[in-house]
Amino acid sequence: MAVTAPPSLRASRKPSVSFFAIWNMCFGFLGLQFGLGLQNANVSRIFQTLGASLDEIPALWIAAPLTGLLVQPLIGYLSDRTWTRLGRRRPYLLVGALLSSAALLIMPMSPALWVAAVMLWVLDASINTSMQPFRAFVGDQLDLSQRPTGYAMQSFFIGVGAVVASALPWTFEKVGISNTAPAGIVPDTVRYSFFLGALVLFVAVLWTVFSTREYPPEELEAFQDDAPELAAEAHPNRARGLIWVLFGIAGLFAVYRAAIDKQLYLICAMVLIWGIALLLQKKGKPSGLFGTIMLNIETMPDTMKKLAPVQFFSWLALFSMWIYTTSAVAETWFGSHDPSSAAYNEGANWVGVLFAAYNGFAALASIIVPGIAKKIGLRWTHLANVWLGGLGLLSFLVIKDPVWLIASMLGVGFAWASILSLPYAIVSDSVPAKTMGVYMGIFNFFIVIPQLVAASVLGFILKIAFEGKPVFALALGGVSFLISGALVLRLPKEKKA
Template sequence: MEKRKLGFWEIWNMSFGFLGIQFGFALQGGFMSRIFQTLGAEKDAIPLLWIAAPLTGLIVQPIIGYLSDNTWHPTLGRRKPYFLIGAILSSIALFFVPHSPILWIAVGFLWILDASINISMEPFRALVADKLPESQRSNGFVIQTLIIGIGTWIASNLPWLVNKLGVSNEALAGEVPMSVKVAFAIGAFVFLTSILFTIFTTKEYPPENLEAFKKEKKEAAFFKDLFLSLKEMPATMLKLGIIQFFSWFAFFTMWSMATPALTEHVYIAPSPIEKNYNMEDAVQKSEYAAANLKYQDASNLVGSAMGVYGLSSMAFALLLTFYTAKYSIDRRLIHFGSLILGGIGFIYMFYATPSTLFISFVLIGLSWGSILSMPYAMLSSAVNPKKMGMMMGLFNMFIVIPQIVAAIGGINILYKLMGEATINAMILAGISLIIAGLCNFLITDKNAISG
């Protein structure tokens, strides 16, 4: 079917739901480790507590991709039913996670939250390929990245902002501050409303032959299609998978370990361990409260600093939006350069001060903007369009497997080869991202490279 070219605002509307999705991811990535530490988790246990996220993605994403490929609702269409279900579940989980009274409940909510976000997110990737002609796909994924950057910056600054507006950042031992609870509630509202905006403003193309589609749907079998898709996986997808492995190992390391690493190394405000204080003694109780407030304030500043990578990725995407609207680009070269700069940003954290930490996140944002657009643009030019949802879901195996490897010990084992200091986890992330950048030269498919 000949697809018409869409205007900027049509692409913007169909991608706007990513604002809410990124609110969910940014709040999760910036503040879940803070919640875990507040509820008593030790630093080395944090990556394993995060394992719910990649495990959920490994299971959910191919299933949702397959189901959305084989769905057609006369009112909602193909992808939008999954946007809606995921948005409702994600909003509920976002609201309740900071109210978790104990650690295992917070871990459970992370599991629910990540599964729900994945239900919404994966069909959004497929929607770009569904709606846009080949010549506009780079532009479509870049506009998604622009919206993701806006969401990352705003959501990362929410706890700091609501604290500045008068909401308390103090809390009793083992309790999450009210500033974080209010921020997550705002995130829940934005998630649902932004998804609804896309649902109401975007129409999907129906199958070219509805009767044939219904027949194929009846004959479809998930495991049969899964194994067939794995067998048909193009070489370009496998090569992109290697790049994704090292890229997402780096970012999972940041999301899980940046708060303990940077509060300790840059802000000199580590999370106090309650059992090291005699809470029956008034002096020690007061010392714990002061140390905890210092940690909570430093965590807000880490979150705000992380928000800079959202601004940087937004600027990167804005520049590419204007350029790709008129000209083709070398996707491989852009991705290579962006990942190398992000790796340098991670390594610079070792030398950063509170006033210069933003430099790291500016560079990391360039790599993040590229990670969210260039691999998907390259992939969409290399796979069967009828299986776009399934292939996008399978592609995310290369996102979740490195996170699982990182969570079950990869981070702790590798960063401790450089020393016990938690900041070494950020150096590890930098090395991983530089390796990812160099792996771009494995890509040789001209259709994938140019777009």
């Protein structure tokens, strides 16, 4: 447990650290994004190869956001209260890396669809075990003036890792490795990519774990903290909880009676569970995991509340892209929706190139985004970047030559770089250092809830409004980016370092 420093000692700021110190503390993100890049570009392909229909894929993808919703607040809560010989956050980085690497080795060898689905749960839970402490780690180690640089450095490594990971199947095919396989078997190009990814992920995280140090709790507490102290007591609203419960029950009944898309059950269940959580909240000073997280949700800073819809629409767009780009490109530009055909796999490999392109553009954008933010502010910089992403996804409706889709990825890359850095820089300035971990976990709610919404309703919307054509999911993602950008202007002006 952290020791609270006397007010007289809480006067100094964290010292500035060198470029290479920031490099070391962020390098592990190269490995984590290697794993996520492989997941985002290839999991839909693996599912379809193992027999999943296009309608089933969004539900199978639910594993990713749901594990984040559960794991990140838990890990944040625990890491805020941890101190070992390895430090506060680094034990979680190491454990997450070990489990993630194991999942990457197993997933492409899955003999059946259910095995691959379970491995996605394991992979995403493990990556989240490392991801959340990495976000808090930068907030712990860096002063207000260096946090935008730290999160931009994370974005750079995310971009570099994902570029290589996304392009690996295409690269392996070019050197002669088979890109097709019998029905129900994942091609060797994908298998070898995941095997290499497991190695890179583990080594990169290991580099950060053993090349960095952490402030002891009492020393961290002694630094001046610009964030306000938040309320220490809960004031539950039972009436609000009851309303959410009734809405959830009514929704479940409506979906059942109307016999509409079963994936809509998830949205109704989320509403019901949130209502129950509000009803269970106790008045007074909270104790334990549940009470602490509920209090932190209730007392989250106004900045976090205003960031919620910004993040919601940004990640709704991203998840639309990750789920449907493979099927959209294979069907629209390569003329196939048969996962065992050469045309489909050629299209799937091209998606890997496109994903490598947007991550490469993101790596370059992460170098210039901090400079732009210093000149025009975090809000306007983020607005411009996510609008570029919106135009990029909307352009899928008009481009005829798949090669030109790389130009679309330029806008997506700028949006991705901004989403991975600027919101975290904003929120880290608004919460106390001693609860940085749990608040970063709660901040993840604004990322995973839109992903759950996307997994629940996108297939339904495509079916009833767009004849099931997956390219329109990307267009809906483009509109979501534009809405996200407009909502950025609701945020208060950022504090000066």
